[in-house]
Amino acid sequence: MVRPFLVRGRAVPLxxxxxxxxxxxxxxxxxxxxxVTIDLADTRILVSLxxxxxxxxxxxxxxxxxPAKPRSWTRRLPGDAGSKELATCIARDVRTLERxxxxxxxxxxxxxxxxRPAT
Numbered sequence: 001m002v003r004p005f006l007v008r009g010r011a012v013p014l015x016x017x018x019x020x021x022x023x024x025x026x027x028x029x030x031x032x033x034x035x036v037t038i039d040l041a042d043t044r045i046l047v048s049l050x051x052x053x054x055x056x057x058x059x060x061x062x063x064x065x066x067p068a069k070p071r072s073w074t075r076r077l078p079g080d081a082g083s084k085e086l087a088t089c090i091a092r093d094v095r096t097l098e099r100x101x102x103x104x105x106x107x108x109x110x111x112x113x114x115x116r117p118a119t
Contacts, residue, residue, distance in 0.1 A: 009033035010049045010056070010086075017087030023094055038094055042066050043101065047090055054079040056086065060093060067104050 015031040018038075023029075028039040036047040043064045050057040058075040062068075075089055 009035075010051065011036050011047075013083040014087045014090070017084045018091065021087060021091035023091055024098060036090060038090075040094075040098070042105070043068075043097070045094060045097070049086070051079060056081055058086070058089065062097060064101065066101075068101055 009032065011031040011034055013031075014036060015029070018029055018031065018036070023038070023040075025040045026038065027041060028037075030037045034049045036049070038045040038047070043062060043066075046061045048057075048059045048061075050059070055076045056079055058077065059072065060074070061070070061072045063070045073093075075093065077086065077089060081089075
């Protein structure tokens with residue numbers, strides 16, 4: 001008996017291309033529906049994809065188990081952007097974020113309580 005599969009969502013075809021990208025520290029990646037979740041050692045990035053008119057909107061949400069505060073940002077690509085182009089854009093932003101977080105991992109911000117002289 002053959003079971004039919006229903007595959008919906010723009011993120012599903014991205015899995016193949018994201019697997020080919022060089023993302024340092026990648027622990028896990030899932031592409032379900034219109035969402036891509038990328039897990040690094042201490043950081044989770046959720047990317048929501050939305051077709052809006054003639055563009056594809058990518059909304060990134062990042063949270064870290066460390067000193068970095070959560071942040072969100074968006075990217076817009078042409079509506080005819082293929083899966084490879086979307087995966088390349090996502091991987092580029094993840095690599096940029098990794099470079100930005102690297103100094104915080106090496107030297108976390110000082111605790112304001114510790115900077116005060118003992119009285």
